[in-house]
Amino acid sequence: MSETAYEPDVTIDARGATCPGPLMDLIGKVKEAESGTVIELLTSDSGSKNDVPDWVDETDHEYLGIEEDEDYWRLYVKVA
Amino acid sequence: MTHDIIIVGGGTGGTVLANRLADRLAPELAAGEARVTLLTDDPDHVYKPTFLYVPFGEKTVEESRRPLAELVDDRIDIHVDRATAVDTDRQTVATAESGDLAYDQLVLAMGAQLAPEKVPGLAEGAHHFYGPEGAVALRDALAEFEEGHLVLSVVGVPHMCPAAPVEFVLMVDDWLRQRGRREDVELTYTYPIMRAHGIQTIADWATEEFEARDITLETFFNVEELDPEAGTVETMEGTELDYDLFVAIPPHHGNDMVAEAGLGEDGWVAVDRHTLEADNAENVYAIGDIADVPTSKAGSVAHYEAGTVAKRITSRVRDEVPTAVYEGKTVCFLEAGLEEATFVEFGYGDEPVVREPTSALHWSKLAYNEAYWLTARGLI
Numbered sequence: 001m002s003e004t005a006y007e008p009d010v011t012i013d014a015r016g017a018t019c020p021g022p023l024m025d026l027i028g029k030v031k032e033a034e035s036g037t038v039i040e041l042l043t044s045d046s047g048s049k050n051d052v053p054d055w056v057d058e059t060d061h062e063y064l065g066i067e068e069d070e071d072y073w074r075l076y077v078k079v080a
Numbered sequence: 081m082t083h084d085i086i087i088v089g090g091g092t093g094g095t096v097l098a099n100r101l102a103d104r105l106a107p108e109l110a111a112g113e114a115r116v117t118l119l120t121d122d123p124d125h126v127y128k129p130t131f132l133y134v135p136f137g138e139k140t141v142e143e144s145r146r147p148l149a150e151l152v153d154d155r156i157d158i159h160v161d162r163a164t165a166v167d168t169d170r171q172t173v174a175t176a177e178s179g180d181l182a183y184d185q186l187v188l189a190m191g192a193q194l195a196p197e198k199v200p201g202l203a204e205g206a207h208h209f210y211g212p213e214g215a216v217a218l219r220d221a222l223a224e225f226e227e228g229h230l231v232l233s234v235v236g237v238p239h240m241c242p243a244a245p246v247e248f249v250l251m252v253d254d255w256l257r258q259r260g261r262r263e264d265v266e267l268t269y270t271y272p273i274m275r276a277h278g279i280q281t282i283a284d285w286a287t288e289e290f291e292a293r294d295i296t297l298e299t300f301f302n303v304e305e306l307d308p309e310a311g312t313v314e315t316m317e318g319t320e321l322d323y324d325l326f327v328a329i330p331p332h333h334g335n336d337m338v339a340e341a342g343l344g345e346d347g348w349v350a351v352d353r354h355t356l357e358a359d360n361a362e363n364v365y366a367i368g369d370i371a372d373v374p375t376s377k378a379g380s381v382a383h384y385e386a387g388t389v390a391k392r393i394t395s396r397v398r399d400e401v402p403t404a405v406y407e408g409k410t411v412c413f414l415e416a417g418l419e420e421a422t423f424v425e426f427g428y429g430d431e432p433v434v435r436e437p438t439s440a441l442h443w444s445k446l447a448y449n450e451a452y453w454l455t456a457r458g459l460i
Contacts, residue, residue, distance in 0.1 A: 016353070017374040020273045024237045027272055027302055028346075031198075031316070054274055058300045058317040 006076040008040035044072040089189035090120030093368030093382035099458025100390035102153035121162040134215035141212040166341040168361035192369035196330040205308025206328035227264035228324030236331030247415040254417035270301035285434040348372035354405040380411040413445035
């Protein structure tokens, strides 16, 4: 696994799942996570780059950012 | 030595697999070289798609149920007991009443369970049509529902039969119109993500249908809490909605045994999406809703997966290299109301085409629901 600046508490590996699987996996994890948890979402679906921040914008949670790897992305969300 | 194959679960996946193995392994079963046990805590097979029609009085819950003994080949041992644990090192399945059963190859096919308790207020305040009691209670509530706000809310994802929420809301629209009540009922459909359905083409089709029929669509709607006394629902996104009748697709979970055996998080078995073999143990497969694969939790998926696993197990029994793979084939009929339906077919990564609904496809769906009992027998 690559180095990251965000120090995640939980990682969801949704690589290989097609849209909107990664976002649904994230929503499920956010529902069960405690406040302050940093979630790392691994996704190979480029749609997640927009879907995830769009959804987080609708909530009180915080979108921390995205990092790109060779063939997937790592997105970071902090639970409110 | 007898090669022992245990299938846990008597739903679509387990039943189709048992019958396919009875055919494929006929010589080995006759010679006593292989034995197939179907372990299930229910002596009946339940065909869950029946429940969608119960709230509209079009089918009864009794029609969903048939004895496994009538559906499963005589060469299969049906063992009625509850599996309580899996030990993948010792290759045993613990049972509630008959001790540990040893396996050479194990297939987990226990399906998905409803978990309304995950959302406060849901168990007390929401209706559903995902089980016999829920479907009957919803039928009775609908019969008396003359006016007000009916909300169909997809609360849990993933859930069984991804088409069903769209089907239900289109069917209830038709049902209310037929009874002259539609003008007094406001209909709302909610979905957790930014569109009406996980699959883009189905979302596009459903959105058009909703607009044409005056059904309100709420997206990014993740239910946090239901207040049945006040008749309100609150979401993670801060939306609050009043309702008079709340129909939920409840949250689902897999099976605690799976997590306890280290086979997957949240009770879903982590598997290779093509071979359906468990990531974390040898000689273990998962099919149907309990398998964590990137396609729908639908009967057709369990059916096609069972075909793949039957071939792989047979290869192993014969010391051959298994070559059969599952490519994600999924087939779903979609009711567009009470008199028309459409249908979709797709594999991993494909976007299905949603055809124009027709009366012929509606009758095909109803006909298939009857022919399903031949599918369970492994015949189609």
